[in-house]
Amino acid sequence: MACVTPSTPTAMREETDMITPTQPLLTADHLNVSFRTEGGRVHAVRDVSFTLGKGELVALVGESGSGKSVTARTLMGLLPQSARLEADSRVDFDGEEISRYGEKQMMKLRGNRIAMIFQEPMTSLNPVYTIASQVGEMIRAHRRVSKQEARERTLALLTEVGIPQPEERLDQYPHQLSGGQRQRVMIAMALANEPELLIADEPTTALDVTVQAQILQLIRRLQKSHGMSVLLITHDLTIVQQYADRVYVMEKGQVVEEGATHDIFECPQHRYTRMLLASEPSGSADPIPADSPLLLEALNMQVNFRIGKKKLFSPKPRPRLKAVDDISLALKRGEALGIVGESGSGKTTLGQAILGLLDAESHGEVIFDGQPIHSLSREAMRPLRKRMQIVFQDPFASLNPRMTVRQIIHEGMEINRIGETRAERHRLAAQALSDAGLGEFALERFPHEFSGGQRQRIAIARAIALEPEFLLLDEPTSALDLTVQRQIIELLKGLQKKYGLSYLFISHDLRVVRALCQRVMVMQAGRVVEAGPTEQVMVSPEEDYTQRLIKAAFEVRLDDEAA
Incomplete structure (x- = not known):
């Protein structure tokens, strides 16, 4: 059947009304919410209506600022x-109007019959209380x-x-858990009293693809x-297609x-x-010339961190954690090399070690534009x-919140003596x-006046603005909407x-x-497990770990056994 666009919004609504659940647990009718600001009232939600059936998973999708x-x-x-x-x-x-409930009435519902998981568990969990005390509360x-x-x-x-x-986790604090584990604690708190409705607000936004799949x-x-109903709020359409x-x-x-998920994706x-x-990231990187010269080379990089506290009068040194274990890479002019892996794999540590930004114990050689830089002092x-x-x-x-964008950009130019006059720096900053x-x-x-x-x-x-030849981009898009x-x-x-x-x-x-990189390196536990041209690695991964990452990224779906 061909995808036919109705001539009016009414036609679309009449078609979707036919799939409304017959036993709604939650119904929202004509929600209108406004906020008081210095410039007057701003309407954040306008005439929003929806239903959520018992045992149903419904997704609410849109960009940041959509309400x-x-x-x-x-x-x-x-x-x-x-x-x-x-x-x-x-x-x-469940048949009762709750929009006019007072705070005491809502407190009986929250965490009991209706529970919510927030986007960032570290801001939702109290850092000074143990996991047992917070869930127990x-x-x-x-x-x-x-x-x-x-x-x-x-x-x-x-x-x-x-x-x-x-x-062991009962008496630990939130900072002692990984991001995925903290999110699981939030889910445990939400399930503590076996709620009938779970609202999940961007529960996987900043998590690794494998952890994201596990949480979903x-x-x-x-x-x-538990026979729960779930309202899933997200901007990730891959999640929506597989779960809602x-x-x-x-x-x-x-x-x-x-509408029904299948209809929305097949015939929007x-x-x-x-x-x-x-807006889903797609396509592949443009090839670079075969004779493009080498710009950066890192050889046998190793980074170790001392863990634990030094015991007084103890002759034993603190144990070492090997964060980067004998990694080498080469980067040509005009090339983009992707470094992928889960949190804790050593990606960021490797990048910072190459740029000499770590105080940790590091070894290896770094050659930039033919010049060895690994032994240079900060001044050099x-x-x-x-x-x-x-x-x-x-x-x-x-970005410094106390500085304007002009001051932020000018600062680097002044330190590096780019632009002879203020007017010249202004022109370069504008460019x-x-x-x-x-x-x-x-x-x-100021920074706070802009979107993410x-x-x-x-x-x-x-x-x-500093006219660089090399950029280290550390997760620059992970917290952004797909369109952005x-x-x-x-x-x-x-x-x-x-x-x-x-x-x-x-x-x-x-x-x-x-979409961006010509080549890719896959890291796990401080080591490179697979590397090669991006398309080759994505289409025909050799290692089990790479296969799991790719499956989690491109084929987020529910495993029947896991369900």
Whole structure:
């Protein structure tokens, strides 16, 4: 059957109404939420309506700022004081209107019948309390049980969500767990009182592809075993396609399309939905000339960290952790080399060791443009810094919030004596912003006034303003929406072609690496397990570990046995 676009939004809604669940657990009718700001009221959610059936998994998708998370917080009664829920808005849960509940009534629901998993577990878990005390607090808030009974229930929950050595984790603190383990703790807390509805707000955004697949499989398995309904909020359409029963697409606070997942992906009606589907990183990198000269070479790189505390009067040295174990690489001019692997594989450590940015014990040779640089002092490295720049994962953390964009870009130029006058530096900064896809208007604004994608463009502009030949890109797209990811990839490709830049691109997203990099190295536990041309490694991986990474990145699906 051909994909036929209805002539009016009404036609689309009448078609999708036929797939509405017959037994809704949750119904949201005409949600309208606005926020009080200095410039007046801003409408974040406009006339949003949807249903969620019992035992159903429904996805709410859209870019940052589309109103997804505000909608979820409205359901939970967690809007800030500056927000206002309009009088005609209504939320029904299991046949009861809860949108007019007071705080005491909502507290009985939250964590009991309705639970929520937030995007960043480190900001949701209290760093000064153990895992046992935090999960136990959730249990005792709704059940009359002793501390010991709560501890036993916590242990059972940690076991159920697949945390290794759960007995040891009980008395650990959040910072002692990995990102995936912390997210599993959040799921355990959400499941503590066997809720009927689980709201998962971007639960896998910053996780490795393999951990992401594990978390999603876990949520799906627990949904089936507990008979829960799940509202999944995400911008990752790969997740939606494999896990959701139905989809609601949001843009600028409104639902612009809804329907069964298969129908949305096979026959999207709204231009915004089609744009989202087209934003998945795709394609491959342009080839470089075969005679392109070598720019950077790293030989037999090793990095060791001392772990634990030095015991007083003890003659024994602290044990060493080998983070990078005998790795060599070569990078040509105009080439992009991707370094992929899970968290803790040593990717970032390798990149920082090459640039001489680590205080750890490191060995090996680094040759840049024919010059050995591994033994140079910090002072001797200074003239080379402008030729070797770095762009970090989180631009907000790497941009000084007290400085304007002009000051941020000028600072590097002044230190490296680029531009003889203030006017010349202003012209170069404006050109760098233009190359990065931003206008001169951005110069007098502060970082907090920009979106995540715009801040990443500012970080790139700051780097290219110094006219470098080499860029170390450390997870520059991992926390961005797919549409913004695609824009940043195209930007990096354009800059590479215009200036002949060479990239060392660190990422756990193999789709992004495939689109940008000519070659790829796969790291595990500090070692390279596979390397070669990107297409060759992606299409015909030889190692089991590489095969698992690729399957998790390109074929995120529920394993029947895991379910």
